[in-house]
Amino acid sequence: MPPLFRDLSDDLDDDELEPEIFLDAPFVPTDDAMVDMMLKLADLGPKDVLYDLGSGDGRIVIAAAKRHGIRCIGVELDPLRVADAMEDAAYAKVEFLVDFIEEDIFEVDFSEATVITLYLLDSINVRLRPRLLAELRPGTRIISHSFEMGDWISDERLELGGVSIHKWIVPAQVAGLWEWEGLNGEIYQVDLQQKYQEVWGQAWCDEQSVSLQNAQLCGNQLDLQIQTDPTSNPIQFTLHFEDGELQTIEQETQDN
Numbered sequence: 001m002p003p004l005f006r007d008l009s010d011d012l013d014d015d016e017l018e019p020e021i022f023l024d025a026p027f028v029p030t031d032d033a034m035v036d037m038m039l040k041l042a043d044l045g046p047k048d049v050l051y052d053l054g055s056g057d058g059r060i061v062i063a064a065a066k067r068h069g070i071r072c073i074g075v076e077l078d079p080l081r082v083a084d085a086m087e088d089a090a091y092a093k094v095e096f097l098v099d100f101i102e103e104d105i106f107e108v109d110f111s112e113a114t115v116i117t118l119y120l121l122d123s124i125n126v127r128l129r130p131r132l133l134a135e136l137r138p139g140t141r142i143i144s145h146s147f148e149m150g151d152w153i154s155d156e157r158l159e160l161g162g163v164s165i166h167k168w169i170v171p172a173q174v175a176g177l178w179e180w181e182g183l184n185g186e187i188y189q190v191d192l193q194q195k196y197q198e199v200w201g202q203a204w205c206d207e208q209s210v211s212l213q214n215a216q217l218c219g220n221q222l223d224l225q226i227q228t229d230p231t232s233n234p235i236q237f238t239l240h241f242e243d244g245e246l247q248t249i250e251q252e253t254q255d256n
């Protein structure tokens with residue numbers, strides 16, 4: 001395994017000394033089969049913008065650009081890896097789609113990404129987590145080769161040769177008190193609590209306490225059921241959030 005520290009000063013005269021680069025994770029490339037699985041799990045579409053944080057020789061970025069014709073950005077601190085990645089991108093004829101930024105993953109602005117790929121470490125993912133949650137738009141997919149994200153449990157997981165790939169979908173912030181009018185003029189209120197994509201809380205219909213069930217948050221969309229009395233079917237609602245506000249509500253009565 002390559003060293004965590006690359007000391008560039010070995011090849012330089014004393015008066016040309018450059019500071020050491022501290023890498024938070026060593027360069028270990030993702031193999032081709034795993035790249036395929038990661039891109040499959042990312043479910044890429046023509047409007048996606050992919051960022052690989054710690055992009056190494058750029059293989060994920062180049063594969064995604066080549067196969068899907070989308071804009072892809074690699075962020076890599078090691079200038080030698082960046083140079084390799086740019087050469088490989090030219091060889092793959094995707095230079096016009098890709099960019100390699102020589103910057104620290106903890107400082108770079110990745111907020112335009114709709115897909116993030118990671119092959120770092122559990123501890124690095126956990127350090128990135130607050131920024132991933134705060135700066136990425138709800139619905140952005142995060143795909144991590146091998147490593148998890150602390151107590152933010154992934155939405156989906158695949159295994160390849162005993163190695164896991166995790167997928168998280170950035171959840172909207174939905175905690176709080178929300179109110180809307182049902183199809184028959186009744187007033188529904190929910191007081192929601194949230195931890196990542198997990199949502200629970202209390203509900204009222206015309207100020208009577210009712211049962212809130214099966215809340216499922218995926219990006220900006222929250223599906224939930226409200227049962228107004230134990231003998232009736234629960235009512236299914238789909239709430240859409242935008243910029244922290246409740247935008248639209250769809251209601252459907254569940255059949256038995």
Ligand SMILES: C[S@@+](CC[C@H](N)C(=O)[O-])C[C@H]1O[C@@H](n2cnc3c(N)ncnc32)[C@H](O)[C@@H]1O
Nearest residue numbers: 023024025028029030054055056077104105119
């Ligand atoms: C395990 S490799 C993964 C490479 C590539 N993403 C892949 O899956 O093939 C991790 C990469 O992250 C880079 N890296 C480590 N710490 C970094 C940091 N703070 N900022 C930017 N890149 C970093 C390393 O130089 C290395 O190339």
